[in-house]
Amino acid sequence: MGNWTKPFLTMSLPPGHGVIERRSYLSLGGRAMGAIAVLLFAATALWAEAPALDASDARPGYGACQQAGTTSAPPSQAESESGKGGGDRKPSGSPEVTCTSKSKDESEGRQTNRILGVVPNFAAVSGNTQLPPLSAKGKFWLATEDSFDYSSFVWTGILAGQEFGLENYPEFGQGMAGYGRYYWHTFVDGVSGTFFTEAIVPWVTREDPRYYTLGHGGFFHRAGYALSRVVLTKTDSGGTSFNWSEVVGNGFEAGLSNAYYPPQERGARQTAINWGAQIESAALNNIAKEFWPDVRRIIFHRK
Numbered sequence: 533m534g535n536w537t538k539p540f541l542t543m544s545l546p547p548g549h550g551v552i553e554r555r556s557y558l559s560l561g562g563r564a565m566g567a568i569a570v571l572l573f574a575a576t577a578l579w580a581e582a583p584a585l586d587a588s589d590a591r592p593g594y595g596a597c598q599q600a601g602t603t604s605a606p607p608s609q610a611e612s613e614s615g616k617g618g619g620d621r622k623p624s625g626s627p628e629v630t631c632t633s634k635s636k637d638e639s640e641g642r643q644t645n646r647i648l649g650v651v652p653n654f655a656a657v658s659g660n661t662q663l664p665p666l667s668a669k670g671k672f673w674l675a676t677e678d679s680f681d682y683s684s685f686v687w688t689g690i691l692a693g694q695e696f697g698l699e700n701y702p703e704f705g706q707g708m709a710g711y712g713r714y715y716w717h718t719f720v721d722g723v724s725g726t727f728f729t730e731a732i733v734p735w736v737t738r739e740d741p742r743y744y745t746l747g748h749g750g751f752f753h754r755a756g757y758a759l760s761r762v763v764l765t766k767t768d769s770g771g772t773s774f775n776w777s778e779v780v781g782n783g784f785e786a787g788l789s790n791a792y793y794p795p796q797e798r799g800a801r802q803t804a805i806n807w808g809a810q811i812e813s814a815a816l817n818n819i820a821k822e823f824w825p826d827v828r829r830i831i832f833h834r835k
Contacts, residue, residue, distance in 0.1 A: 641747020641825045642835070645677075650686045652678045655730060656821040659747020665768035666742070668735045674742070675731035679723045692718045703794050717793065724788050725810060729781035737776045740766040743821050758818040762811060782810035 641659020646652060654677040657663060666674065678684065692714040695701065704713040730741040744766065746757045765775040786806035790798045828834045 641745040642828075643745060643821070643825060644828070646681070646683045647820060647824050650683050650690065651820070652681050652683050652687065653821060653824065654678045654681070655742045656824070657742050657744045659745040659825070661744075663742070665740060665770075666734075671734050671741060672727075672731045675727045678730060679726045684722065685719075688715060688719045688722060691722075701794070701797065703796060720792060721785065721789065725782060725785040728784045729777050729814075733777040733781040733784070737773075738768045739773065739775070739777045740768060741777055742766075743818060745822060745825065747822075747825065754822050755819060758822040759815050761818050762814050778814050779811070782814065783807050785810060 643653060643656040643658045645654055655674055692711060695718065696704075696711050696714045701714070701717075704710045704717075733739075734741040743761060746754050748754075749757075761775070762778055763775050764772055765777060767773050786803045789806055790803060793802075
């Protein structure tokens, strides 16, 4: 999950609303910081109520079958997750977890922590891999990784540059000050969306926020599977349910944006548009995650 991919959208403004005074941006900035503070406060409160960190809090983005105890992961897969593929190195102290591999071809559908080194991909699980459910702390840690890894800041800069170049929000202005406004709005969108869809809502609904790569079959079959994961997801108990985390979580993010976007970009209609854009982003994210292992293997010749 995690909404770090945005569609190309252009916004039209009512007459006479092309310029916002500086004091308005300061006010918006204050509301944005307040929104982040509320989100982090809620996350901290939920974290405090969660059970202690245990083996189920695996780093799912690596998608590796890390074995507990003295048994190590298969050599080929361990090499892939050790950082040889574009800096995706597992930090020391990361919890290990026992999981099962369903296929002898362990290179099929293998994920990395980042796509092209700049797109956070911690929630993607390699194909033919089954992981234990995440605890509450595991879900919040996953959202934290997806939100505050160095790649998140780089990717935010790219997305902000896209919107800045297209002048999606002309009231933000031009120049470095204008780009800065695009950047922090995009960053807050990403952080709030990620915490809602990967931590807060999944904790309440007991859903697994990770994307399990299919990794086999034809293009349309896999693309259909990726798109279906927007509305279907695994539960902590191993079943399948409606994806409340994605659908409702993105609704919360769209609603929260009313707290820090200019007046022209607020209201029920704009919230609905923003929600639709986030769902579209989730679909694009899933497509990218599903086929990233193939791109990495075929184009970059990485196993």
